[in-house]
Amino acid sequence: MATTEEALRRWVERPRALLVGLGGAGTETVSDIEGPGLPEAIEALAINTDGHHLYSQNVSQKLLLGEMELHGRGSGGDRAAVANLLAKEKDRLVSVFRPYHLVFLFAGLGGGTGSALLPFCTAACREAGALPIPVAMLPFEVELESNPTRRENAQATLREMIAAGGFFVVLSNEKLRRFESQPIKSVFQMRSTYLRQLTLSLMDMIEHPSEINVDLALVRRLIEEAGLSTLMVAQGHMGDPEALLHQAVQESFLDFEINEPGPVLLHVEGGSNLSLRTHHRILETFRAGLKHPRHFVFGTRIMNNPSDGVRVTVIVGKLKAATVTRLVQSSGARQG
Ligand SMILES: Nc1nc2c(ncn2[C@@H]2O[C@H](COP(=O)(O)OP(=O)(O)OP(=O)(O)O)[C@@H](O)[C@H]2O)c(=O)[nH]1
Numbered sequence: 001m002a003t004t005e006e007a008l009r010r011w012v013e014r015p016r017a018l019l020v021g022l023g024g025a026g027t028e029t030v031s032d033i034e035g036p037g038l039p040e041a042i043e044a045l046a047i048n049t050d051g052h053h054l055y056s057q058n059v060s061q062k063l064l065l066g067e068m069e070l071h072g073r074g075s076g077g078d079r080a081a082v083a084n085l086l087a088k089e090k091d092r093l094v095s096v097f098r099p100y101h102l103v104f105l106f107a108g109l110g111g112g113t114g115s116a117l118l119p120f121c122t123a124a125c126r127e128a129g130a131l132p133i134p135v136a137m138l139p140f141e142v143e144l145e146s147n148p149t150r151r152e153n154a155q156a157t158l159r160e161m162i163a164a165g166g167f168f169v170v171l172s173n174e175k176l177r178r179f180e181s182q183p184i185k186s187v188f189q190m191r192s193t194y195l196r197q198l199t200l201s202l203m204d205m206i207e208h209p210s211e212i213n214v215d216l217a218l219v220r221r222l223i224e225e226a227g228l229s230t231l232m233v234a235q236g237h238m239g240d241p242e243a244l245l246h247q248a249v250q251e252s253f254l255d256f257e258i259n260e261p262g263p264v265l266l267h268v269e270g271g272s273n274l275s276l277r278t279h280h281r282i283l284e285t286f287r288a289g290l291k292h293p294r295h296f297v298f299g300t301r302i303m304n305n306p307s308d309g310v311r312v313t314v315i316v317g318k319l320k321a322a323t324v325t326r327l328v329q330s331s332g333a334r335q336g
């Protein structure tokens with residue numbers, strides 16, 4: 001007997017995502033991202049050891065960890081103290097992540113809380129069966145140079161993330177300096193706006209069936225072993241793929257060099273008038289701009305209405321980022 005539409009519909013489970021802010025900087029990022037217009041399928045949660053900071057932030061769900069040990073006052077940069085108290089929180093965190101398909105984890109490295117929570121929550125997501133998208137924000141160079149605790153905390157986290165072998169994204173605060181004449185808060189907000197755009201386009205790509213489909217299973221397979229990676233998004237005119245590439249690579253807040261890229265996934269969304277030739281020009285421009293990766297997967301989604309606008313979402317895996325290499329290899333670190 002043929003399968004009915006109703007029976008098929010049961011298999012079309014809508015992907016659910018959770019945006020998680022870890023520690024102070026992570027929480028502020030999620031607070032900026034969660035705002036009007038966030039689809040119902042995307043929820044937000046802030047996790048911190050600092051009750052005062054949690055209380056002051058506008059995030060819909062909050063979780064305070066280590067009340068007994070740190071008395072709700074944060075760790076003051078003590079990564080080891082946070083790592084120690086996490087062991088008993090594992091089951092709680094695994095059940096927090098279990099209902100979601102995708103969990104975005106944002107942390108500013110260098111402090112004690114976000115730095116300890118990022119690798120821990122990444123592992124907890126995997127255990128829960130959710131796909132983690134960990135995003136580590138590196139401190140400013142001046143912090144790394146002048147504050148050994150910040151440098152060692154950031155270093156210990158990067159080492160753990162690399163050793164775990166999974167997918168993770170690194171952004172650098174240093175990249176924000178090109179906006180240095182602007183007020184600090186609005187510079188951080190610009191990056192959050194970019195991260196919001198990335199989150200939404202990644203969810204759209206996974207959630208909505210496309211002409212050339214990219215689904216969660218494909219993304220999961222592609223990024224499973226991608227290690228240090230980057231995510232990019234660009235929006236522009238379909239007739240100018242060079243400008244799209246430039247925007248994706250140069251205007252992002254990501255820190256990387258594309259030399260011998262690992263797997264690349266490129267998703268193109270365009271209007272119903274997007275021609276096959278224009279589509280191919282976009283693919284070829286990105287393939288060349290990303291140095292002809294050996295494993296290049298693309299997906300395409302055509303909207304119902306004609307439009308000259310296109311949006312591209314890109315995942316590039318197995319990157320070499322000089323800042324990360326330098327930080328991970330520098331000596332004199334306390335292991336933690
Ligand atoms: N993007 C962003 N980065 C920030 C912000 N505030 C601080 N940072 C960076 O994030 C790093 C970590 O700081 P916090 O997030 O405050 O530290 P924490 O994880 O709360 O850890 P403890 O307070 O030490 O327990 C710092 O080195 C800064 O570079 C912010 O509002 N936005």
Ligand SMILES: [Mg+2]
Pocket residue numbers: 023024050053074075111113
């Ligand atoms: Mg803090």
